[in-house]
Amino acid sequence: MTDAPHDTDARPRPRTALGLALRLASALALLGLGYLLTIALVRWHALSRIDADLERLIASGAPVTLAQAFDPPVPPEDDAMELLQTLDDESIARLDRTVLLYEFEAQELAELFQSTAALRRVMERARTLEMDEWAVYCEAKWPEAEVPNKLTPEERRTVLDDLLAPHASTIATMRRAAARPAVRATAYESSERRDEYALVPVLVEVLCLEALRAAEYGRWAAVRDDLALTLHFVRGLDAEPSNALFSVQEFSLMWVSGTLQRVLHLPEAGRELQALDAELARFDPWRTAGRVLVSERARWAEDLAGLRAPDADVEAGIEALWQWPADELSAAELLTSRELSFALSRLPAERAFVDPRFAQCLSAKDPGARHQFELGGLDILLTGGRQLQRLTLMRAALCARFEGLDSARARLAGTSDIISGRPIGQRLETDGSLTLWCSSSPHRPVSADGSGDWDCVIRVPLPQK
Secondary structure, three states: OOOOOOOOOOOOOOOOHHHHHHHHHHHHHHHHHHHHHHHHHHHHHHHHHHHHHHHHHHHHOOOOOHHHHOOOOOOHHHEHHHHHOOOOHHHHHHHHHHHHHHHOOHHHHHHHOOOOHHHHHHHHHHOOOOHHHHOHHHHHHOHHHOOOOOOOHHHHHHHHHHHHHHHHHHHHHHHHHHOOOEOOHHHHHHOOOHHHHOHHHHHHHHHHHHHHHHHHOOOHHHHHHHHHHHHHHHHHHHOOOOHHHHHHHHHHHHHHHHHHHHHHOOOOOOHHHHHHHHHHHOOOHHHHHHHHHHHHHHHHHHHHHHHHOOOOOHHHHHHHOOOOOHHHHHHHHHHHOOHHHHHHHOOOHHHHOOOHHHHHHHHOOOHHHHHHHHHOOHHHHHHHHHHHHHHHHHHHHHHHHHHOHHHHHHHHOOOEOOOOOOEOEEEEOOOOEEEEEEOOOOOOEOOOOOOOEOOEEEEEEOOOO
16 A cells, blocks of 8 residues: 655745734834833833932932022022012113123114214224224223223213113112122023023123223222122122022123223222222132032932822823933933032132042043033032132232232232142233233143133233332
């Protein structure tokens, strides 16, 4: 008996389209499941780090909310922002434009005030000068440029009067605001007009212009009072320390420094200005830098706690399952990235900046290293250091202008650039003025001939013997 014949063809049967689709769907499902599991694991790890850091902060008694960091908070009646925010948008916009035009654009200034005959005459004269020579206030903001001012005192008074007189009511409100004890960081940062009009910097700029105006008329007590009021206001920016207001404080001291240099260059500068030394001595930007670090950490801790809260929006929650947890990862890094900054902030400033760890970060050129520099809060410490530099130079300039070269040098004896640790730069100019500077550049520090990269500089005439 013979076996029945059978198929000896061993070739696989062709796959159907349905089978291929099922296999493809299965592969995609596995990939999707793997992606979801990866996201879940990464998010869990990041949130675990956040929980551990928050628990550590709470156990140490550190503030974990802004309300705790701003304790006691500034009451509204003491807050300059409460008054500044009563100013209408048009008034602030016009005043802001006035400052900018006075600083930079002579032609636009002429067009804005073309109905003023006296100013038109000044502008006709200004057109015969180089644009940089006309930038009257640019001298104050950028004194190192040594821009010659070829306008007569009468022409300068005309310009300042025509610019500021139309805003007398707004400026009066600004003065009342500046006299208040503090600026609430929360009010400033929540202001809808902060980015558009920069209310706080405009106030500083306007009061500095008022000081220049008083100086042109020889009203030295008024110059002292305007600059003292400005310094009082600037010092109040650290009542509720925030990184935003700390940066504004640095900018404001730059304006005050430039204005002070401008008025000290006037030959009849009054000794009333010496009283500003006491105002300058009240600043403590290094302490403020440490407080800013604490408040920023509290802000993050408050935001991070929100990441742990369940999402009430079901649809958004489902969508989040597929999103890479970038926010959670960066948030977890934030709380642990500032240990070096906190450690340095507990040291005296002169020791912190010469610490090899800070110097290594400051001199790094790699973009990634610079990002870590800012992420780690070292830029906040650097802001405090630059404020200390500028305060040192302003106090030395006041001493040099009214007490002479020997007194200024005696005051600076043993005083180093707070950031670099090098001596404060000094150079006696051929016209009898004294130039002082700070330079923390690790690559191109300023040399005796003035070449290199400096942080701040001030030039002041010495008293005639």
